[in-house]
Amino acid sequence: MQPLEASLRDYLHTHSNSVVRIRKPVGIRDIGALSAQTDDPILFENIIEAPDFRVADILVKNRENQARALGVSREDYLRTLAHRLRLPPRPPVKVAGGPVKEVRWLGVDADLTRLPIPFHKEGDTRPYITLANIIRDPETGFLNSNHAGTTVTGRHSGAISFATPHSVRIMNKYRQMGETKMPIVMMGGVPPAYEIMANYSGLHLDVWGEFDMIGTIMDRDIEVTDAETVPLPVPTQAEVIIEGYVHFADQTVGAVTSPSMYHIPQYEHVPTLEVTAITMREDRPIYRNHQTCPATDHQTLPRLCHEAVLYNRLSEMGLAVKDVRFPTWGAALSCIIQFDYRHDGFVNDALMMVMGAPWINTKLVVAVSPDTNLDDPADVYHAIATRCDPERDTFVVPRTRGSLYDPSATPLPDEFYPFRTVGKMGIDATIKARHDRNDFKRAWPINWGNVKLSDFL
Template sequence: MIREILMSFDDLVVVREPVEKKFGITRYLLKYKTQPVLFEDVDGWQVAGNIWSTRERIAGYLNVRKKGLTGFITEAMKNPRPFKKMNDAPFLKNSTEDFSLLELPVPRYYPKDGGHYFTSAMVVARGENGFTNISFHRIMVRDEKTAAIRLVPRHLYSMWKDKAEHGEELDVRIIVGNPVHLLLAGATSVPYGVSELEIASKMSEMAFGKPLEVVDVSGIPVPVETELVFEAKITPELVDEGPFVDITGTYDYVRKQPLVVFERMYHVNDPIFHALLPGGYEHYMLMGLPKEPQIYASVKRVVPKVHGVRLTEGGAMWLHAVVSITKQHDGDGKNAILAALAGHPSLKHVVVVDEDIDIYDDREVEWAVATRFQADRDLVVVPNARGSSLDPSATKSLTAKWGIDATKPLDRKEEFERATLQ
């Protein structure tokens, strides 16, 4: 449960005075960007944010080294494991149809937001063939029982569209307050038919020695460890959704999106609502970390020795990356650049460095650029490429992608070595 996890952190910030859900939560999460914050009174509810705002905290909880996170996620994506079905869960202790979304501690983060938003919510849906999909979706509260849900054209969108075209509703479970292995799994990009619940189950086995436990909630499996669960239906009706702040810290625009109707709420005793600050470090981590394995795999296909991949905080862990390789041939650096851009199509800028550079240290990366890069021979520019819709500088999602080969020339490696005592 979230409470036990929070209490294990020695840098936890506890806010005991009442805090307003409109902008009040945001002010604290911006002040303590990398520290977990527990609010004890938000309209009578407890709320937590910035829980997973650093690599170190995520890695520590999952019992893996920081540099091993990419491999950890990769292993889970390659080898999903069945989850374990249980007969009970703590959230089943409290069940009601008598609730109002307006009375929940759903924040409004910024002044131009279209409304109060669920940001850490994950949606669990079951396909006709029994396949269970779980994914992140922002959800804008409209009134006591309805909201607008943002669906990008991926798996849940496809499941909804199949129903909507026949005038039917898609039955889903909306879950809030989940363990980090489930959050990371829900942000992975895997083929349709691969269940993110089973990816989370593999992570649970690797980290804790046991599979993910789920319980049936009216026909749909829901993780036992979640804090709040809502039975809901995504309808064919479209309503305005947005504007809202996305990962780059800039506003997305208003779209027509499906209307979701909330029907029943379950929650644990004294639940903690997870407030995920849009454009904050926790947002970066949960959205960016699951993309690093894609970049790693793509680069590995062209350069055998890949030591690490990092999507950088300065690039919102979405648009900029650093890749560490050992060159075997001249030109490997440029091939790695092109492979990284292909591995994560939203990527806009990549720096490729040698294995002696710490990719988690921005100063070391900049030093490599300063001492091992010449723009006239080591710069790769790809104009008018399809990029990220989240990049406000792109024109109709077309962008110039570029890479820096900051690796040492093979025939002059000794000239670029740093002085050491060893």
């Protein structure tokens, strides 16, 4: 097996047959709408406002591309990620310099408005950064990663929103130590496996940081070197790096681009980002945008490690798990679990386990059998309509932690803004052990899947 590519540009080159290359001139305001129309990686090579840059997006929207990111087949993807997340960390290798240092914008040159940062939704008046970042836990020293959406508010400033509990906890540690700011670097254009790992969320706080596991899930060493202006390492193979400090006291009102594809929460009080340096490759660096709406990497990327963790938990129950999926069309609020089971009782336990997951993305959990096609929302809907007796095969748990991005969830009192409560629903849409299995055999035409209409046109 070939080792995974070290850089995003090499990765896109290897998979160039599936990359949608846009050579016609595109304005920065159209990048979002164009990106969201593809399921495969898209590369803008001619950006009117920033001819020295390229922009890439949609790296991990579907299973095909998620599997490529790990260098395995589609069939092996989920169990490979699940397995690698159980392995020990493989911390990055420290080296001197690297491609991302070829160009250095320091001081007044470190100007965000020179980067091709897209707008995300109608009504946005300012560009929005969606890069994965690196921060350091000041207590353990581990490097934590997440995506903190950042509205560009000036040449050297942003309004930065930390949504993950772990990054909020780290920020509070700095505050308790009497610090007023926290160093941060943002990674613009790294191989997609970096970003899959950056979105890990779960038990690891005192054992490793996400950044120490990137080498593990890529099954290869990754290299870092010192940042220019902050005490953090940066990946040498990145396309662009933004360095700076998060200032806690300097709160501002930031916008939200929710994975549920709405505008809620309508506002947030967030800290300020001060940009101190921007470094990049010399040859047309590829800025990584992840468009946040409608169905894009924004629904899948933060939940790929969730899927692998749930795969491990369901397997521990003795289930032969075929897939676990937070589909883009579930708006980051719904999870589909797919497995065969030996006898009655397994499905409800599996549903409860997923509904009780650490994250707030499992409001609606649907269990299906291995013959349901998870790439086709209509097939999942068909399974719900035909394999679920609502009287026996659904259950509701009232008043659980709701998503702040779910407009149907009940807002908590002001002191807890923007958090909400919500009920959760488990739906058993599997082939029923209580009936003759032959009742559930789907009817298909002769030669279905073999004769193609396109061959007869």
